Amino acid sequence: MSLFDGPRGALSELTRPEGWVLGVSVAFLLFLLVAMLTGALGPTYFLFLVGLAGMYALLSFGLNAQWGFTGLINFSVAAFFGIGAYGTALMTASGSPIAGGLNPLVGLVVALVVALALALLIGIPTLRLRADYLAIASLGLAEVVRLIVLNERWLTNGSAGLRGIPGFFHGWPVLSTFPEAMPGLRLEVIPGSPVTLKTAFWQASLNVLLVLAFAGVTYFVLRRAHRSPWGRVLRTIRSDEDLARALGKDTYSFKMQSFVLGSLIMALAGVFYAHLNLYVGPGDLDPITTFYAWVAVILGGSGSNRGALFGGVVIVTIREGTRFLNDVALPIDPAPLRLLLIGVVIVAVMRYRPQGILPPQRELIWPSAVDGGGTPETPDSGVRERKGGGDNE
Amino acid sequence: MSEGALPKDDAVLRVDDLQKSFGGLAATDHATFAVERGTITGLIGPNGAGKSTLFNLITGFYTPDGGTVEVNGTDVTGMEPYEVADHGLIRTFQTPRKLEGMTVREAMLVGSRNQPGESFLTLLSSPGTVAESESANLAEVEQILADFEIDHLATQPATDISGGQMKLVELARAMLAEPEVLLLDEPVAGVNPTLAKKLKDQIRRLNGQGTTFLLIEHDMEFVMDLADPIVVLDQGHVLTEGTPKGVRNDDRVIDAYLGGGA
Numbered sequence: 001m002s003l004f005d006g007p008r009g010a011l012s013e014l015t016r017p018e019g020w021v022l023g024v025s026v027a028f029l030l031f032l033l034v035a036m037l038t039g040a041l042g043p044t045y046f047l048f049l050v051g052l053a054g055m056y057a058l059l060s061f062g063l064n065a066q067w068g069f070t071g072l073i074n075f076s077v078a079a080f081f082g083i084g085a086y087g088t089a090l091m092t093a094s095g096s097p098i099a100g101g102l103n104p105l106v107g108l109v110v111a112l113v114v115a116l117a118l119a120l121l122i123g124i125p126t127l128r129l130r131a132d133y134l135a136i137a138s139l140g141l142a143e144v145v146r147l148i149v150l151n152e153r154w155l156t157n158g159s160a161g162l163r164g165i166p167g168f169f170h171g172w173p174v175l176s177t178f179p180e181a182m183p184g185l186r187l188e189v190i191p192g193s194p195v196t197l198k199t200a201f202w203q204a205s206l207n208v209l210l211v212l213a214f215a216g217v218t219y220f221v222l223r224r225a226h227r228s229p230w231g232r233v234l235r236t237i238r239s240d241e242d243l244a245r246a247l248g249k250d251t252y253s254f255k256m257q258s259f260v261l262g263s264l265i266m267a268l269a270g271v272f273y274a275h276l277n278l279y280v281g282p283g284d285l286d287p288i289t290t291f292y293a294w295v296a297v298i299l300g301g302s303g304s305n306r307g308a309l310f311g312g313v314v315i316v317t318i319r320e321g322t323r324f325l326n327d328v329a330l331p332i333d334p335a336p337l338r339l340l341l342i343g344v345v346i347v348a349v350m351r352y353r354p355q356g357i358l359p360p361q362r363e364l365i366w367p368s369a370v371d372g373g374g375t376p377e378t379p380d381s382g383v384r385e386r387k388g389g390g391d392n393e
Numbered sequence: 394m395s396e397g398a399l400p401k402d403d404a405v406l407r408v409d410d411l412q413k414s415f416g417g418l419a420a421t422d423h424a425t426f427a428v429e430r431g432t433i434t435g436l437i438g439p440n441g442a443g444k445s446t447l448f449n450l451i452t453g454f455y456t457p458d459g460g461t462v463e464v465n466g467t468d469v470t471g472m473e474p475y476e477v478a479d480h481g482l483i484r485t486f487q488t489p490r491k492l493e494g495m496t497v498r499e500a501m502l503v504g505s506r507n508q509p510g511e512s513f514l515t516l517l518s519s520p521g522t523v524a525e526s527e528s529a530n531l532a533e534v535e536q537i538l539a540d541f542e543i544d545h546l547a548t549q550p551a552t553d554i555s556g557g558q559m560k561l562v563e564l565a566r567a568m569l570a571e572p573e574v575l576l577l578d579e580p581v582a583g584v585n586p587t588l589a590k591k592l593k594d595q596i597r598r599l600n601g602q603g604t605t606f607l608l609i610e611h612d613m614e615f616v617m618d619l620a621d622p623i624v625v626l627d628q629g630h631v632l633t634e635g636t637p638k639g640v641r642n643d644d645r646v647i648d649a650y651l652g653g654g655a
Contacts, residue, residue, distance in 0.1 A: 221517065228523060229502070229510030236492060236503045243490040246452065247504055247570055248478030257513055303494065363496045363548065366510065369527035
């Protein structure tokens with residue numbers, strides 16, 4: 001693999017946990033590749049999983065922008081996710097009771113606008129108060145949103161959910177017909193177990209492309225924000241809000257920006273989910289999504305974007321990986337083990353690595369100010385100065 | 394400086410008839426005083442005299458029940474702390490505030506005012522401006538750290554330095570905000586004598602460069618040596634104000650400290 005031959009210098013700069021994560025991720029990818037080539041794992045399903053991983057990564061990014069950056073405790077991840085999913089579904093689905101049939105781009109915009117409104121609605125009364133109040137209010141908000149979606153049938157179709165959601169690229173030139181236009185491919189790597197790539201595969205590839213674009217842009221924006229003076233004020237608020245206020249920072253405004261940013265990213269995850277799953281129902285707003293996002297962020301290391309990405313992937317691996325345990329002869333049904341396994345993982349992480357697996361490590365100063373003429377010296381040990389890359393998808 | 398209720402033509406901070414009570418306790422009881430530009434004014438008083446409450450009222454952390462606070466002639470009563478800071482008044486805290494996960498110079502950079510990079514949109518629209526100001530601010534941080542003779546700490550984790558060094562960093566950071574008047578809450582509490590002397594020298598140096606100071610301090614030797622005039626607070630109101638010598642020999646002050654009737 002080129003990673004091992006090429007930038008040996010970059011590799012040697014990794015800390016031990018980073019090396020571990022990289023190693024395990026590469027091994028895991030190889031394992032998946034082998035599983036796919038032997039036909040044990042359908043390529044279309046694999047791409048669906050990548051999409052799902054991207055979605056969880058987005059949710060974790062969103063929560064990280066709130067909790068990891070600023071220390072805002074948001075227990076309504078599922079609500080913002082659901083608003084995103086329902087926002088676009090109501091605009092685009094053929095089964096939508098209100099609009100329907102619109103371009104998914106309209107859905108995207110509507111979903112983000114509604115999420116923005118909801119974030120402001122909950123943020124304005126609570127963000128001036130102590131951190132606990134947002135936690136309590138958001139806990140209630142999640143239930144309120146879920147119950148509205150479940151009960152307001154004229155608006156959301158109630159418990160039946162919304163069907164007939166088009167793919168995100170529906171109505172786009174070229175891309176909307178791309179899956180049908182692509183020829184079916186038949187690969188036979190292992191004799192006797194051919195792998196065929198059909199329309200569904202190309203459809204799934206487009207989804208992966210979409211989530212990579214969403215997650216990539218989000219990651220880029222968050223990384224820049226995290227290392228900026230803006231991110232520094234957020235981190236000051238997280239450590240000590242009074243200090244930030246004493247130094248002349250309008251902490252309410254900063255907290256609001258952080259909260260809105262995170263909520264929009266969560267809604268983005270919802271938009272993607274709606275066009276991935278092509279069906280949304282009130283069950284998608286269950287609090288378990290909030291729980292998963294929190295586990296992902298804490299597991300990865302609060303405040304770390306890479307950590308959030310890693311945590312999101314781990315969650316999907318546990319959630320979906322346990323399905324395969326069915327194939328192995330087990331005396332019990334493994335599905336209920338999922339939550340247990342997540343519980344064990346989080347307990348182990350808290351016990352042995354309370355800061356998370358990939359906590360932020362470098363000094364977070366605007367990169368060019370440190371690298372460029374600003375100062376001659378570079379930070380010594382303890383705080384690492386490592387340029388981008390090395391993140392595992 | 395003259396004795397008694399001093400006439401102050403050029404007050405950078407003016408507190409007039411300030412009141413604050415918590416339940417039945419009048420923590421600040423019609424306090425009135427002013428801080429003349431260019432001075433190092435001391436604020437002393439026995440425990441529970443309401444010194445920290447007064448600081449919180451002046452800086453906007455508490456809202457007063459009555460009275461006014463003026464900074465540079467502007468009424469800042471009831472303003473948010475960040476707005477008060479905008480008018481040139483910066484404070485430090487009694488216990489050093491720790492910024493977890495930051496290096497000393499990162500923690501210092503928070504102090505700089507008007508950073509374009511603190512606007513989220515500017516980050517995305519014109520990163521060049523942000524980089525430019527960040528470089529300038531970083532250079533300024535290095536300069537101030539050097540002035541404070543703690544530049545060797547720049548890349549240390551901000552939580553791993555001694556309490557006294559934290560106090561120095563706090564003072565240095567407050568200076569980055571370019572205050573006209575700086576309120577220090579017990580700058581040498583828990584600081585070893587060597588560092589305390591260093592802090593005193595720094596405060597003198599900064600005062601010489603034009604910054605006005607108002608400081609709460611329990612270390613009498615420290616405050617008597619550094620501050621002039623000294624305001625004495627007792628039970629929420631201003632008992633007297635005068636030179637260190639005058640205050641030290643004032644019977645009312647001795648009474649207040651020793652518990653009356655002595």
